[in-house]
Amino acid sequence: MTTALTRLFKTTAGLLAIALLTGCWSSIELNNRAFVSVMLIDQTDKGVELTLGFPLTNRLIPGQTGGSGVSATASSAQPNAYISRVGPSLEDALQKIQGDVPRQIAFGQTHSIIIGSRFAERGVEPILEFVLRNPYLKMNTNLFLVEGPVRNKVAQMSIPFERFLASVLNGYVSNRQIMSTTVKDLMYSKANGGDGLLPILGFIHNNAALAPGSPPSLTTAGAAILRNGKLVETRLKPSELSSARAILNQLKQYIYSIDSPTDGGKIGFYTTSLDMTIRPALTGEDFKIVIRCKLQAVIIASDSEIDLESKGEIRQLEQAINKIANEGFASVVAKTRQAGADVFGFALYFSVRYPREWNRIKEQWRDYYKNRLEVKIETDAMLKRSGSSVHSIREKFLNDEA
Amino acid sequence: MQTVTQAQLFKLFALHLFSTMIAFMLGIMMQQSGYNGPLGILSGALIGLGMAFFAYRLGMRRPDRFFVEYGKEIVGRWLHTPLVLFIAVANLLIGMINFWELQDFLIQFYLVSTPPWAIAGLCGICIAYTVRFGVNSVFRAAEGIFLFSLLSFLLIPILVSESFNWYIGVGLATHFSPREAWPSAYYTSSVFGEMSFVLFIYPYLMQPHRTFRSMSGSMIVAAALVLLHIVPLLLIFGPELASNLNYPELELLRFMRSGSFLETLDPALIALWLISIFVKLGFIVFIISLILAHLLKLKDTKPFVSPVTAFIAVGSLVIVKSNIQFQNLMTGGLLTLFFASELIPILYYVVDSLQAAWRKKRKGRFN
Numbered sequence: 001m002t003t004a005l006t007r008l009f010k011t012t013a014g015l016l017a018i019a020l021l022t023g024c025w026s027s028i029e030l031n032n033r034a035f036v037s038v039m040l041i042d043q044t045d046k047g048v049e050l051t052l053g054f055p056l057t058n059r060l061i062p063g064q065t066g067g068s069g070v071s072a073t074a075s076s077a078q079p080n081a082y083i084s085r086v087g088p089s090l091e092d093a094l095q096k097i098q099g100d101v102p103r104q105i106a107f108g109q110t111h112s113i114i115i116g117s118r119f120a121e122r123g124v125e126p127i128l129e130f131v132l133r134n135p136y137l138k139m140n141t142n143l144f145l146v147e148g149p150v151r152n153k154v155a156q157m158s159i160p161f162e163r164f165l166a167s168v169l170n171g172y173v174s175n176r177q178i179m180s181t182t183v184k185d186l187m188y189s190k191a192n193g194g195d196g197l198l199p200i201l202g203f204i205h206n207n208a209a210l211a212p213g214s215p216p217s218l219t220t221a222g223a224a225i226l227r228n229g230k231l232v233e234t235r236l237k238p239s240e241l242s243s244a245r246a247i248l249n250q251l252k253q254y255i256y257s258i259d260s261p262t263d264g265g266k267i268g269f270y271t272t273s274l275d276m277t278i279r280p281a282l283t284g285e286d287f288k289i290v291i292r293c294k295l296q297a298v299i300i301a302s303d304s305e306i307d308l309e310s311k312g313e314i315r316q317l318e319q320a321i322n323k324i325a326n327e328g329f330a331s332v333v334a335k336t337r338q339a340g341a342d343v344f345g346f347a348l349y350f351s352v353r354y355p356r357e358w359n360r361i362k363e364q365w366r367d368y369y370k371n372r373l374e375v376k377i378e379t380d381a382m383l384k385r386s387g388s389s390v391h392s393i394r395e396k397f398l399n400d401e402a
Numbered sequence: 403m404q405t406v407t408q409a410q411l412f413k414l415f416a417l418h419l420f421s422t423m424i425a426f427m428l429g430i431m432m433q434q435s436g437y438n439g440p441l442g443i444l445s446g447a448l449i450g451l452g453m454a455f456f457a458y459r460l461g462m463r464r465p466d467r468f469f470v471e472y473g474k475e476i477v478g479r480w481l482h483t484p485l486v487l488f489i490a491v492a493n494l495l496i497g498m499i500n501f502w503e504l505q506d507f508l509i510q511f512y513l514v515s516t517p518p519w520a521i522a523g524l525c526g527i528c529i530a531y532t533v534r535f536g537v538n539s540v541f542r543a544a545e546g547i548f549l550f551s552l553l554s555f556l557l558i559p560i561l562v563s564e565s566f567n568w569y570i571g572v573g574l575a576t577h578f579s580p581r582e583a584w585p586s587a588y589y590t591s592s593v594f595g596e597m598s599f600v601l602f603i604y605p606y607l608m609q610p611h612r613t614f615r616s617m618s619g620s621m622i623v624a625a626a627l628v629l630l631h632i633v634p635l636l637l638i639f640g641p642e643l644a645s646n647l648n649y650p651e652l653e654l655l656r657f658m659r660s661g662s663f664l665e666t667l668d669p670a671l672i673a674l675w676l677i678s679i680f681v682k683l684g685f686i687v688f689i690i691s692l693i694l695a696h697l698l699k700l701k702d703t704k705p706f707v708s709p710v711t712a713f714i715a716v717g718s719l720v721i722v723k724s725n726i727q728f729q730n731l732m733t734g735g736l737l738t739l740f741f742a743s744e745l746i747p748i749l750y751y752v753v754d755s756l757q758a759a760w761r762k763k764r765k766g767r768f769n
Contacts, residue, residue: 017527025516108666132646135511138656138665140565188640278569348640352573 034103035110037166041127042116042150044086048126049116050093051084051151052105055164079163082155090126107136112169113143113183114201116150117224120231124186125194128229131183139184142173145198145224145231153203156215160207168218176252178220179245186226189351191365192342194229197236197244227341227366234339236332243328244336247291247344249276255300258324261316265304265392269297269321272384280349282357288374289346291333293325298385302392314383321381329377340370403466404608406541411607412616414544415597417551418685419624421678423593424555424631426503428650430732431632434585436641437577439632442586447625449587450594450744451618457598457747458614460754465610469601470696476754483697485746489599490693492743494714495736496596497686501525501718504679506725511652512669518719525680526715532684533691533707537606540684547677554674555627559634561658566637573636590628592737594621595744599689648725687711 040051059079083100087093098105113131115124124143131137146153154165162168172178179199186196202221205214223236223244236244245251257268274295281288299308307313336343347365351358361368431439464472474482505521513521532539597617604610635644635654644650655668691706722728 013527013531017524025520026513139653140657184639184643187643189642348567349569352570353576355573355577 028104028106032103033106034101035106035108037109037111037164038154038169039110039113040082040084040116040150040154041090041113041119043119043122044149047086047088048090048093048119049084049086049151050090050097051082051155052097053155053165054081054083054101055079055166056081060163080155080165082151084151084155090130107134110137111141112166113141114150114154115143115145115198117145117147117231118149120145120198120224120226123229124226125229128183128186128194132187140182142169143181143183143186143196143198144169144178145200147200154201157203158207158210158215158217160209160217165218172220176250179223179241179248180250185345186229188345189347191351191362192345192347192369194226195341195343195366196226197223197241197343198226198231199223199241200235225336225339225341225343227339232339232341234335236335240328240332240335243325243332244343246274246293246325247276247278247329247332249274257301258320260302260304260306261320262306262313263304265302265306267299267304267306267317268301269383270300271295271297278344278346278349280346280353282354285357286372286374287350287354287357287361287368288376289349291329291375291377293329293377293379294382295321295325295379296382296384297321299383303394304392305395308391318381318383321383322379325379325381326377329379330375333375333377337370337373340366342366342369346373403605405538406603406606407608408612408616410541410545411600411613412619413548414541414681414685415600415617415620416623417544417548417678418596418682419594419620420555420627421551421675421682422500422503423590423624423628424651425675425679426500426507427589427593428628428632428635429645429648431586431589432635432641432647432650433645434589435582436645437573437636438579438583439586439636440574440629441578441580442583443590443628443632444625445580445583446587446590446592447594447621449591450597451621453591453595453744453748454597454600454617455614456751457601458617460747460751461601461604461613462610463754465604465607468605468692468696470693473750476750476757485749486693486697489743489746490690492740493599493686493690494710494717496740497683497690497714498717498721499732499736500679500683500686501714502721502728504676505718506728507649508672511649512672522715522719525683526711529680529683529687530708530711532680533687533711534704536703537603537688540681540688543684544681547674547681551674551678552623552627554671556630558655558671559630562634562638562654565657566634567640568637570637570640571633573641574633588741589737592740592744594624595741597621598744598747601747602689602692683714687714 034054036052037055038053040053042049042051056079083097085093085096085100087096094105113127115127127143131139131141157165159165159168162171173180179197181196181198186194200221200223202219203216204219205216206219207214207217220238222238223241225232225234225236242251242254246254251274252271254271254274255268256271257266259265260267274293277292277294279290279292281290302308306317333344342365346369347362351362428439431442435442461469470486473486476482477485501522504525505518508521509516509518532543597620600607600613600617604613607613631651631654635650638654638657639647639650647653652668655671656665658665658667687707687710688703690710691703694706694710695701695703722731
């Protein structure tokens with residue numbers, strides 16, 4: 001091939017390549033996209049109500065605090081939009097919302113989905129199916145529950161610390177202050193698929209800086225139990241939820257107080273590390289699950305005369321902690337067993353370790369979990385430090401005035 | 403003539419083996435073998451290397467002649483030409499299938515409204531351009547991209563390691579079942595057996611006696627890398643969920659939670675994968691052009707590169723119309739076809755050994 005011909009070939013091929021730039025067909029301008037930051041799904045009398053929360057980039061002003069639906073005059077400057085439509089199914093509602101929004105709806109930044117309790121009672125499979133099949137929604141999207149109608153409560157609450165609701169929820173999850181249940185957690189195995197704990201988002205007036213009559217702010221408030229994808233009656237209180245999160249190895253730092261075994265005064269603790277190991281066991285024909293908790297704690301306050309330098313008394317304290325922790329775990333496991341929902345995923349451990357025996361009982365796993373499973377819980381607490389001081393203030397510095 | 407170093411061969415084969423396996427085939431392995439996927443992959447890799455061993459031995463007997471030319475001395479012209487054409491057709495099919503998988507993957511996730519012919523066309527131009535410049539450009543491309551590709555594939559399991567549920571690893575031992583592992587082993591060995599096509603390029607290799615060492619090295623690196631991807635799949639998703647995913651590797655990528663910018667890193671990694679797949683396709687196109695050129699007694703492979711690439715590109719657009727048809731195709735007899743094409747060098751090896759033994763006996767009789 002002559003040099004001229006080679007050059008011609010190269011130029012043509014190069015030009016063709018540029019002309020056929022494959023990105024240009026499917027490119028969507030960034031300005032033409034509406035990123036969904038949070039999805040709210042509820043059930044109304046007329047059908048499924050889907051609400052998509054969009055951060056409004058056209059209203060984002062540097063220095064603006066944003067995020068609060070405090071007063072009517074400020075609402076037009078809010079950097080959020082919650083577009084809501086009702087349809088017979090999730091996809092129909094989505095299509096209607098797309099008809100309302102002048103940009104292409106993009107799901108790539110959605111990290112949280114908030115489900116209304118009425119929808120959850122009918123079953124959350126449509127959401128799981130939607131997330132799983134959508135190529136842009138990720139499986140580690142967090143799920144939350146709100147009791148009652150979702151839309152207005154969420155859209156109009158006040159958010160003191162962040163600009164967007166999504167940042168608040170992401171903050172809760174990344175700081176491990178809330179139970180983190182993702183879409184993937186509900187789909188490990190057919191035997192307990194759809195069993196899980198959904199953290200409940202509550203609304204309380206706890207911000208004294210807001211004028212009376214302002215909408216409430218967000219708080220974390222216990223959990224609800226899902227069984228086979230449907231919500232059941234039982235709810236977990238926040239204290240029970242902490243035990244549940246501990247079992248799922250999500251609880252790392254926790255502050256609590258117990259009564260001293262010596263004189264009943266309150267002693268406050270702060271766990272610095274908490275490791276749970278869950279192991280299946282098989283004795284004969286019966287399955288047993290062994291839950292072992294190793295925790296290390298630091299004393300942060302003491303209102304008791306207990307001598308924190310004596311090994312024996314420390315040992316007593318540790319045993320008191322063990323007892324309380326065991327009771328907490330046992331009660332939360334019992335509650336889930338009563339509801340017949342294997343929310344901790346024990347099914348996975350048995351299917352991994354004892355496949356043959358598991359195959360025999362996996363069809364009736366929930367029933368087995370409710371009635372026949374043996375649960376053994378052990379806690380091993382270790383008190384590492386007593387904080388920066390040795391004796392309690394009351395003992396050392398205050399006089400007992402009769 | 404001898405312009406390809408053993409290091410380049412090692413890198414090309416390593417890329418060739420792990421690029422499409424990790425990108426496209428992990429889903430099917432999970433569906434068919436579950437916990438025994440890793441076992442199947444290991445066995446398949448060893449079987450594939452075993453098949454390639456015979457090609458190596460056959461090539462070593464005549465390291466400075468092209469197989470397509472001396473093959474007819476072994477089995478006769480009337481058998482050699484159809485067999486070699488069979489290998490060419492099998493390679494064409496491998497190329498078409500990989501092309502199709504590539505454009506299906508890209509269109510589904512990243513380039514939603516792009517027509518398939520644009521992707522096929524553009525990729526075809528890239529590959530044709532590379533291969534036209536001869537064997538050196540293919541191997542140099544492999545050498546260049548190998549390190550980056552390897553690092554990017556290694557990065558993924560490390561970044562998702564915080565989501566592992568290590569206890570599931572126990573299932574690898576408790577669910578041990580060679581019968582369950584067999585479909586994966588079959589699949590993997592048809593991929594790893596593609597190393598037996600080294601037979602065609604022997605005259606280009608420097609130090610041909612070290613070819614088997616390079617091939618073993620490629621097998622080890624590729625198998626290790628595939629295992630480093632399939633085991634995290636099991637540890638994060640569990641076998642039931644992983645078998646339900648069409649592109650488990652992509653879901654794995656999306657599971658990274660280490661900082662918000664890494665979560666959307668997948669397009670950058672996809673770009674590196676693409677280049678590795680181009681290298682593989684370049685090698686396949688080169689083999690086909692070599693076969694056709696030598697069958698028609700032409701010295702140069704250049705004239706055939708563009709038509710072959712065009713054929714593969716257009717063929718990939720029409721070979722299947724949908725993903726469902728594609729699954730049907732793959733679970734049918736196509737794998738056996740690839741297997742058969744990789745076993746052909748063994749046939750030649752056996753016949754050649756018999757002939758050599760027979761010749762020695764005849765010589766001995768005259769003494």
